[in-house]
Amino acid sequence: xxxxxxxxxxxxxxxxxxxxxxxxxxxxxxxxxxxxxxxxxxxxxxxxxxxxxxxxxxxxxxxxxxxxxxxxxxxxxxxxxxxxxxxxxxxxxxxxxxxxxxxxxxxxxxxx
Amino acid sequence: xxxxxxxxxxxxxxxxxxxxxxxxxxxxxxxxxxxxxxxxxxxxxxxxxxxxxxxxxxxxxxxxxxxxxxxxxxxxxxxxxxxxxxxxxxxxxxxxxxxxxxxxxxxxxxxxx
Numbered sequence: 001x002x003x004x005x006x007x008x009x010x011x012x013x014x015x016x017x018x019x020x021x022x023x024x025x026x027x028x029x030x031x032x033x034x035x036x037x038x039x040x041x042x043x044x045x046x047x048x049x050x051x052x053x054x055x056x057x058x059x060x061x062x063x064x065x066x067x068x069x070x071x072x073x074x075x076x077x078x079x080x081x082x083x084x085x086x087x088x089x090x091x092x093x094x095x096x097x098x099x100x101x102x103x104x105x106x107x108x109x110x111x112x
Numbered sequence: 113x114x115x116x117x118x119x120x121x122x123x124x125x126x127x128x129x130x131x132x133x134x135x136x137x138x139x140x141x142x143x144x145x146x147x148x149x150x151x152x153x154x155x156x157x158x159x160x161x162x163x164x165x166x167x168x169x170x171x172x173x174x175x176x177x178x179x180x181x182x183x184x185x186x187x188x189x190x191x192x193x194x195x196x197x198x199x200x201x202x203x204x205x206x207x208x209x210x211x212x213x214x215x216x217x218x219x220x221x222x223x224x225x
Binding site: 004006033035040041042043044045048056089091093100101102103104105106108 | 146148153154155156157158161201203212213214215216217218
């Protein structure tokens, strides 16, 4: 296992289209996080899974965003009816209890 | 609300000097702080973690201190190299069950040859 993997690395989509991103965490990590980051800002928390349970979703997230982790392994983040303001880097991280988080390389979304 | 603050101004230093970055926190007492490095277009990479009962932690040319009285952590890179140029982020685990990371905005470091 070489670390957290995200796919795709880059996504360009037209406004109004739906997009889905995938994250494969480090295999023994039961905690998984999604963050969003824009230029010059620190990562912004989106949602958190422990195993397959989604334990928290940011209040900043609209109903257009949904995330799943069906078997407690990989996770998907879907954005419906994309808007230009959704353009950002979407980061996935995983960790075990009481350890540091390991991040993937991110998916850069551009909405045109 | 819990907040982490880092120097927003970029830090420019000469190769070989020691770089010192600051992380201040307010409105809470974190159990530990983490430092990450981020290069443009890439995800953050973990560097060091320091717990509240630790004054100092070292790893190769890196050193982190934690002063709970000042509510501050300092991150030092000794004998800096141009390859150390990146953005350095300070983060803390939010108190609570989900333990999400609360981040500073990061400080950009440029090491000039």
